[in-house]
Amino acid sequence: xxxxxxxxxxxxxxxxxxxxxxGKDFLSESISIGKYISGKQVLVITNETIAPLYLEWLINILxxxxxxxxxxxxxxxxxxxxxxxxxxxxxxLMALSYDRKATLIALGGGVVGDMxxxxxxxxxxxxxxxxxPTTILAQVDSSVGGKTGVNHPLGKNMIGAFYQPRCVLADxxxxxxxxxRQVSAGLAEIIKYGLIADREFFNWLEENIEALCCRDHExxxxxxxxxxxxxxGIVAEDELEHGIRALLNLGHxxxxxxxxxxxxxxxxxGEAVATGTCIAAEMSRxxxxxxxxxxxxxxxxxxxxxxxxxxxxxxxxxxxxxxxxEDKKVENGKIRLVLLEKIGKAFVSDDYDDDILYxxxxxxxxx
Ligand code: NAD
Ligand code: GLY
Numbered sequence: 001x002x003x004x005x006x007x008x009x010x011x012x013x014x015x016x017x018x019x020x021x022x023g024k025d026f027l028s029e030s031i032s033i034g035k036y037i038s039g040k041q042v043l044v045i046t047n048e049t050i051a052p053l054y055l056e057w058l059i060n061i062l063x064x065x066x067x068x069x070x071x072x073x074x075x076x077x078x079x080x081x082x083x084x085x086x087x088x089x090x091x092x093l094m095a096l097s098y099d100r101k102a103t104l105i106a107l108g109g110g111v112v113g114d115m116x117x118x119x120x121x122x123x124x125x126x127x128x129x130x131x132x133p134t135t136i137l138a139q140v141d142s143s144v145g146g147k148t149g150v151n152h153p154l155g156k157n158m159i160g161a162f163y164q165p166r167c168v169l170a171d172x173x174x175x176x177x178x179x180x181r182q183v184s185a186g187l188a189e190i191i192k193y194g195l196i197a198d199r200e201f202f203n204w205l206e207e208n209i210e211a212l213c214c215r216d217h218e219x220x221x222x223x224x225x226x227x228x229x230x231x232x233g234i235v236a237e238d239e240l241e242h243g244i245r246a247l248l249n250l251g252h253x254x255x256x257x258x259x260x261x262x263x264x265x266x267x268x269x270g271e272a273v274a275t276g277t278c279i280a281a282e283m284s285r286x287x288x289x290x291x292x293x294x295x296x297x298x299x300x301x302x303x304x305x306x307x308x309x310x311x312x313x314x315x316x317x318x319x320x321x322x323x324x325x326e327d328k329k330v331e332n333g334k335i336r337l338v339l340l341e342k343i344g345k346a347f348v349s350d351d352y353d354d355d356i357l358y359x360x361x362x363x364x365x366x367x
Contacts, residue, residue, distance in 0.1 A: 136186020
């Protein structure tokens with residue numbers, strides 16, 4: 001596959017439009033990252049797994065463009081995505097006397113991206129930041145759209161801000177070092193875009209899922225572009241999630257319950273979303289929206305992507321309901337769910353029969 005910048009699209013927000021650039025080895029060759037940095041002070045935030053792989057590479061690129069470039073290496077894991085570790089970022093910025101013209105660069109997956117974005121949103125009431133996502137999940141979802149934040153012991157992503165990056169630079173080459181389980185977890189979010197908005201893309205995924213699991217670069221670049229295009233369109237229409245953006249949470253309400261109950265980090269976010277999506281699909285079928293044949297295709301595609309399609313053994317329907325009650329997608333005491341009318345068309349509902357929800361959960365929990 002050729003190297004360089006392969007795809008470029010924009011998140012079109014008034015006054016804050018920014019590009020998503022997708023390519024292979026393009027940072028050092030095809031674009032100037034300096035174009036997206038306003039001052040001279042740069043702090044790269046990454047973690048202890050990614051630093052040995054890519055930090056020096058990025059620092060070299062920035063060094064060539066004459067930036068004052070410092071770095072901060074956080075511990076690796078969802079369990080560190082909390083305010084205590086955000087403080088480490090503030091401590092570093094204060095110790096460096098970085099001012100309001102500083103730029104933070106997130107070099108990592110969704111955890112590093114969400115934390116860096118939140119620190120950028122809040123340090124001196126807001127400094128610029130750039131996303132260099134290094135997981136599939138981060139390249140197709142978390143780096144785009146400006147949701148930033150951290151977890152609270154009582155709930156995931158409960159503390160945060162909407163704050164958009166200056167650009168998203170997604171290099172497919174870095175995906176080669178991902179663990180296979182992380183590849184599958186990222187594919188869960190890619191499948192989501194087919195399900196909520198793009199039946200044709202879902203069909204394409206059925207044709208190409210094994211190649212994506214094997215990290216075929218060309219196919220990954222295509223899948224990432226289509227996913228980002230859908231996400232960018234939704235974010236442009238509804239940045240603050242008053243409406244259509246909620247569709248991006250397909251599978252997430254059930255998925256967050258799984259993550260919460262199983263303990264952060266035991267089930268990967270994408271794995272929990274995969275099972276959550278299968279539960280949402282089953283509920284949609286039970287409510288008479290989704291055809292059985294579509295449900296079968298959804299479960300089969302997740303299975304072929306090597307994702308879990310069954311609820312964690314031992315987790316109870318009561319635990320789901322309790323954990324879902326903590327989820328931020330609850331309005332007026334009713335849990336809002338994203339459901340499917342068919343592959344390619346989703347909707348948000350709080351107008352469903354609770355008995356159907358309970359019976360689906362009892363079924364998936366084998367009670
Ligand atoms: P992650 O950030 O924990 O990364 C997964 C693992 O892969 C980590 O161990 C990481 O160190 C490692 N890793 C990252 N890049 C690597 C590379 N190129 N090579 C080798 N190892 C690498 O997890 P994630 O799946 O990227 O993100 C999950 C997080 O994203 C969750 O906290 C979730 O809440 C959040 N999220 C946010 C949004 C949003 O809109 N902001 C959307 C979806 C998910
Ligand atoms: N990942 C969901 C959103 O960005 O809205």
